[in-house]
Amino acid sequence: MDNEWDKIFNVNEGNFEDLALEIFQFQYRHNSIYRTYVDMLKFNPREINKLPDIPFLPIQFFKTHLVKTTDFEPAYEFQSSGTSQTINSHHFIGDIELYRQSFTRGFELFYGPVESWCIIGLLPSYLERQPASPAGRHSSLVFMVSELIRKSGHEQSGFYLYEYEKLHGTLKDLERKKQKTLLIGVTFALLDFAKEYPFLLKHTVIMETGGMKGRREEIVRDEVQQLLKTKFQLDVIHSEYGMTELLSQAYSEGNGIFNCPSWMKILIREDDDPLSVRAANKHSIITGAINVIDLANIYSCSFIAADDAGRLYSNGSFEVMGRIDNTDIRGCSLMAV
Numbered sequence: 001m002d003n004e005w006d007k008i009f010n011v012n013e014g015n016f017e018d019l020a021l022e023i024f025q026f027q028y029r030h031n032s033i034y035r036t037y038v039d040m041l042k043f044n045p046r047e048i049n050k051l052p053d054i055p056f057l058p059i060q061f062f063k064t065h066l067v068k069t070t071d072f073e074p075a076y077e078f079q080s081s082g083t084s085q086t087i088n089s090h091h092f093i094g095d096i097e098l099y100r101q102s103f104t105r106g107f108e109l110f111y112g113p114v115e116s117w118c119i120i121g122l123l124p125s126y127l128e129r130q131p132a133s134p135a136g137r138h139s140s141l142v143f144m145v146s147e148l149i150r151k152s153g154h155e156q157s158g159f160y161l162y163e164y165e166k167l168h169g170t171l172k173d174l175e176r177k178k179q180k181t182l183l184i185g186v187t188f189a190l191l192d193f194a195k196e197y198p199f200l201l202k203h204t205v206i207m208e209t210g211g212m213k214g215r216r217e218e219i220v221r222d223e224v225q226q227l228l229k230t231k232f233q234l235d236v237i238h239s240e241y242g243m244t245e246l247l248s249q250a251y252s253e254g255n256g257i258f259n260c261p262s263w264m265k266i267l268i269r270e271d272d273d274p275l276s277v278r279a280a281n282k283h284s285i286i287t288g289a290i291n292v293i294d295l296a297n298i299y300s301c302s303f304i305a306a307d308d309a310g311r312l313y314s315n316g317s318f319e320v321m322g323r324i325d326n327t328d329i330r331g332c333s334l335m336a337v
Contacts, residue, residue, distance in 0.1 A: 005098065008263050008295045009105055016265065017051050020293055023302050024054050031069040033061065034301050041275065051267065052277040056291045056305040062089040062245045069299045070094075078140040080244040089244045091140065094299050102247045102296040103144045104151065106261040110251045111182070111205075118154040118174055121145040122185030122193065123209075124161045140244050141209060145184055154179075162189075168197040171204060178203050184240065185209065187224055194231035207238040207251075221256055221320070241320060245304055247296040250318075259317050266318045267291040268310060286312045289324050 011019050028035050028045045038045065038055050048054055061067055064087070072094035080089040093099060108114060123142060149157040156174060160167045174181045181204040185193070190208055206228055210221070225237040236254030250258040250266075260266060268288040270276040278286050290310040295302055311319040 004298055005101065008298065009101065011263050011295060013262070016262070016295075019295060020051060020054070020265075020302070021048065023295060023298055024048060026298070027069045027301060027303075031067070031301060033057075033065045033067050034069070037061070051265075051293070052279065054293075054303050055275060056267075056269070056277075056303045057301045058305045059089070059243075059245055059307055061301075062091060063087045066090075066092065067300050068092055069301070072299065076138055076143075078138050078143070078244050081139065091244050091247075091300060093247075096143075098296060098299070099140070099143070099247045100147060102261075102263075103147070103249060106249050106251075106264075107148060109261050110253065110259070114148055114151040115153055116180060117148075117152050117157075118179050118181045119145070119149045119152045119157045120167070120170070120181065120183045121149065121159045122167065122183060122189045123159065124186070124189050140247075141242065144242075144249075162192075164193045164196050167193060168199070171201070172199070175201065175203055181205070182207060190228060191224065194228055198231035201232045201234055204232075205238055206232060206234065207240055209240050209242075220322070225256070243306070245297075245300075246292060246294045247300075248294045256319050257313075257317050258319065263295040265293040265316065266310065266312055267293065268312045269305065271309070271324055280312070280314075282314045284314065287321070290318070290320070 007019055025045060028038055034057055037057055041055055043055055057067070074092035074094060076093040076096050078091040078093065104114065111117070121142075123139075123145065145159070149159070156170055156179075171181065171183070183190075183204055184207040187208050187210055190206065208224060208228070221239070228237050229235070238254065239252040239256065239258070240249050241252070241258050242249035246264075248261060248264040250260045250264060252258045267280075267290075268278045268286040269291050270278065271289045277291060278288055280286065288309070290306045290308045292304045292306050293302055294304070297304075307324055309321040309324045311321060
């Protein structure tokens with residue numbers, strides 16, 4: 001594929017399907033795990049000619065197999081968060097600049113130039129497990145926020161662990177200066193901070209990334225957002241939808257409705273079958289399990305059956321309704337570890 005990065009980040013609705021089908025063929029040829037999966041399902045790649053025909057790889061394969069397209073030496077290894085009882089996902093990155101371009105372009109599509117923001121990360125559970133050396137296993141979220149902090153160039157941009165008093169002082173100072181600020185945080189830390197230091201925010205966007213990471217009982221997103229809106233007297237709470245297995249993110253600017261950059265698309269499948277994609281309807285809302293097309297995943301797999309339930313709207317926006325039980329998802333048992 002020539003000039004693949006330019007084609008990916010400049011794709012539009014009119015040529016998305018053609019490029020996705022081109023990437024499918026490329027990944028079928030150069031990704032041995034994906035090719036074996038497609039072959040075992042008895043799909044003929046020459047007969048794949050529209051998006052719903054593409055086989056979506058169950059996301060669990062990132063936990064059990066080396067999902068790589070082409071033979072490259074990984075420069076980074078992104079690893080999902082988890083406990084000692086869970087198996088983490090691994091996403092191997094050949095050229096970190098591809099990820100950097102994807103999250104920067106995606107962020108600026110929704111929020112404008114990074115340089116206009118002060119960016120503060122409240123991600124204690126992720127930071128605590130970061131490697132001591134650059135060659136170690138990384139959190140893709142921490143890498144993204146770290147790069148956005150650096151690119152912002154603001155002297156008060158930075159990470160906070162549990163320094164809630166210091167964070168409170170910083171936000172008060174930024175509010176006084178009327179500085180546009182993004183506070184991106186893991187859910188449990190945002191709730192802990194809000195409980196200790198509720199105050200009026202006028203120039204700060206709060207973006208939650210989801211998850212209690214075992215620190216609190218899980219509660220639904222609507223309840224989380226209502227608590228944060230009340231504590232900080234905000235009309236909306238923003239959200240980011242991303243994961244270790246993706247190089248792109250969708251964003252919600254309120255009410256839990258997410259939008260994708262042009263190189264990312266959501267389809268809906270039957271809850272227990274990654275091969276049964278439901279037909280889109282311009283006049284209806286589709287519910288089911290989420291399939292993600294991320295064209296930036298060109299060197300891993302761009303077609304992933306996620307373990308989230310969702311609701312897809314006619315304009316391509318979507319909601320995340322929670323997790324689904326994937327223990328019996330069709331296709332997962334075809335390839336033994």
